[in-house]
Amino acid sequence: MNGTGTGLGTDPNPTPHPGAEDPTRSVIVVGCGPTGLLLAGDLAAAGVPVTLVEKRPHKISNLSRAIVVHARTLELLDARGLADEVESLGRRLDRMNLFTRLTVEFDTLPSRFKHLLVLPQYEIEPILERRAVAAGVRFRYETEVTGLSQDDEGVTVVTRGADGTTESLRAAYVVGTDGMRSTVRGAIGLPFPGRSVIRSVLLADVRLAQPPENILSVHSRGDAFVFFASFGDGYYRIVAWDRRRDTSESEPLDLEEVRQTVRAAAGHDFGMHDARWLSRFHSDERQAPSYRVGRVFLAGDAAHVHTPAGGQGMNIGMQDAANLSWKLASVLQGRADDSLLDTYQAERHPVGTEAMRSSGVIVRLAMAKHPWTRGMRAALTATLNTVTPIRRKLALQISGISVKYPAPDGAHRLVGARVADVKLEGGRLYEVLRGGRFVLITPEDCRDKTGLEDRLAVDRRTDRGSAGRTTVLVRPDGYVAWAADAPGLPAIEAAVEEHLGERISLAR
Known part of the structure; x- marks a missing residue:
């Protein structure tokens, strides 16, 4: 997806940014909340040079509104080795009461995390920041974006520091994670209806x-x-x-x-x-009509905002970041074509729309004004409390566990689905995912047939808990990229080549 977006005023003679990384391989992230920190940390861990720009001073605010971490976000943190620390700081809750009568139960979720965690955003940000610092992210606090322009080769971001100094930063891609009043979104001319x-x-x-x-x-x-x-x-x-x-x-x-x-x-x-x-x-x-304009992307509150009902806001943003980060790394490192980045819009925009819908239903029920709407609320909550499948579906949706991405026509039924934390030969799946690589799960032991571990960004393990014959290629964000029932080696070779951009041979 090519395009050009220009916005805001620019300094005609900006000061070059000292020590800038190769702009053809780097990413600038604007906004230092949980979404930006997770995204920047992922990219840097994958070897992508990242600059994170934040107009606020370097401090963690205790005035954040987000206070809930849901199961799917905990799974993504687990895949980064952070979940245990996050869990130690919060309070686990296996059910949530709405309108006094309605109980949403999380203790039956098909996840290692059968609960939500009550933990304010200001407790999560330092953990994500430490990871980003350790991975090599370059932070630029008290730096405001004042201009942005892009061309076919990259994006130029003009910034102003606390002392008024203007600098020009250049990168292959820019991601705006700068909140509801996003400067990046305004710079690329996207409305926020x-x-x-x-x-x-x-x-x-x-x-x-x-x-x-x-x-x-x-x-x-x-x-x-x-x-x-x-x-x-x-x-x-x-x-x-x-x-x-x-x-x-x-x-x-x-x-x-x-x-x-x-x-x-x-x-x-x-x-x-x-x-x-x-x-x-x-x-x-509110939701931006597109999460991508050329080489500029939006994530988190810069892309979508909704009511706090259900506590989904921060979670959806961090899940946006997990979806986008591995795709940017794959493109920048030459393993995938730029068209892979278009799947970010196709996969995450519907999730933002659904979050607006579900949180909107909850808050409108809470705001019921007329006797008949209050009566409808009472009837609905009574029904939900007695119909287990509906109540379970609500828990799956709020927790993020039920998200499934669209799959190509004719694809295996599992493609696009989230993968549970299955037990593998080398440990749990989400432990294996900590390497930031694709994981090939096969019901057969292929150790003597392949050197995948040495040659590719794939970690193959044998699923001891499965009696089936399905082989699954899991994306770095924990969703199924490809699956087949009892495939031959040529089919696996073709799938790995398609999704990782490298030709292999699994035969001896």
Whole structure:
């Protein structure tokens, strides 16, 4: 996909960036949240030179809104050797209560992580940052993007530092992970259609004298709703809203207003006190029509935003990063054609759309205004609680486990599906994936027939837990690239060549 996008003002005589990497092989990531950190760390670990540009000073903010890590994101962190540390910091929750009556259960998920994890974004970012630093990512904090242009060979990004110095950075590709108000998205001329769904939502981190029974729960009554989540340190995150209080975000917020809103939604204020953070925000549903324009990509909130219901926002962004990173590395290292990058749009755009839909349904049910819509909510929650398959489907969707990517016509039924953490000869699949390589899983021991481990970016293991005859080629992000039932060696050779760009021979 070729194209040109130019936006913002540019300095006619920018200062060259000192010590820049080969621009034909490098990537610039703009935005240092979880999405950008994961993406940059992946690329650097794969040997791609990466510069991460962030306009904020170098510090981790404790004012982040994201507080939930879902099972699929934990699997991706596991594939990077980070899940155990993340799990040690958070609070596991095997079910989530919505509208008091509806329970979404995660303890039956087909995953090593049969729960969601309550852990604020500011606890996750340092872990991702340490990995990125160790992998060799070049960080440029207090650096603002002021211009961007691209041509057939690469992208030029003009930046301004804290001292006003203007510099020009050059790379083969640029990824904007710079949030809802993305400068990169504006620079390539992409709209961000959608609308504000809820205005004047209250955020508060407080202590509670009478904590709710559950670690994470949602209550609604009349014109108000409230979401509770325990941080495990005595503080609770509260997200509250009252239809009757439409206040500008610029208006100051005090603890008494939060108390009143929580009382309206839950019947009492749980004895809240000692607020360490109070804020207002509005919640939007927006999505860029394309996640790619030429050599520039969008990921995370720069590409899509939706209501916080279900806690999917940060998770979807990190999953975007995991999808894009291995594809960029494959193209830059000559193992794949540039057309591989078009699959990022085809695979991730529908996921963002579905997240907007599912979170929108939850928040609209919570916002139900008329008696008939509240009656519909009561009937729906009663149905979901009694129909196990529907409730299970909801858990799979919210957790990210159910995501399946489109497959070519005639492909095996498994192509595009997420692969569970199966036991392999060399360990668990997600341990093997830590090498950032494709994994060939075959029910037969092929050690005497191939030198794949030495010659290709493929790690072949024997699946001891499978009685079937299916051979599966797993992508670095844990999805099936190719599968076949009882294939011969020529079929495996052809699949590996197609997906890794190298000709091989498995015969002795």
